[in-house]
Amino acid sequence: MTERKPAGVGFEGWIERQIREAQERGEFDDLPGAGKPLGGLREPHDELWWVKDKLRREEGTALPPTLLLRKEAAAAREAAGRASSEAEVRRILAGINARIEDAIRKPMSGPPLNLMPFDVEHVVGEWRESAARTARPAPPGAAPVDERPAAPGRLAGFLRRFRPAAGRAERREQA
Template identity: 45%
Template sequence: MVHWYESSIDRQLREARERGDFENLSGAGKPLAGYGEEYDEDWWVKDWLRREGGGAAVIPASLAVRRAAEDLPHTVAGLRTEQAVRDHVAELNERIEKARRGLIDGPPVVLPAFDADEVVARWRETRTR
């Protein structure tokens, strides 16, 4: 009499196969994507871009900080409260500091921190117009 050990994973696979869970899958009979091609170490990035953005521009984090700094007036214009503006400025200043210290990827950033009081004052001006 032969006894064999079936792990819980093997049991789940066997039961799924017996139920027919693997029948008529969308990729059945087709080769795996990239099979036979030369290995590309950035395959996962390209796959992610294909799935998530369809080629959307991806920029280094430090450049994203620069863009966020340039967009600050427009961004805060859409905020409803002074506290939300202050919170956004604090978060941006934290990102600027990390970029200046080289703690995030991308080219060096030489941006000054924003004065939350000045940003709030400009935000108030645009709301009274």
């Protein structure tokens, strides 16, 4: 449709002529989705159907970048906990720490980030403890281990103070 409508020709006739010529040239043959039913005809009307469809097709998200980075940091922390080697833990944390540090240097849109880079040595130490626990079973009669996941980054050490220590409740009962 690069040519202009000639004077004296109606819009409908001019458009119909262009469609007919394109059909004769075969420009409508083998289009994607040809012969397939239109999707979403039985669903209720939604004005933003095309936005939701595009996000679904492109596997995108409507979250602001800062919230998306928080979700990625939480996923990276979980992945580091499930890692099979110390090198893999370090690689995962180095990747997410680089993204967090970049976001701190160049603020992103959305709510405040409120996220600090992970303390790699602390997380690796936790990974070693977890690997040692799973490698050998606890002897019978041993004190139960606190199975709650640690908070990410430097906040973990601070929050650990508020966790009840194993055996502390037992000592209170004896007193």
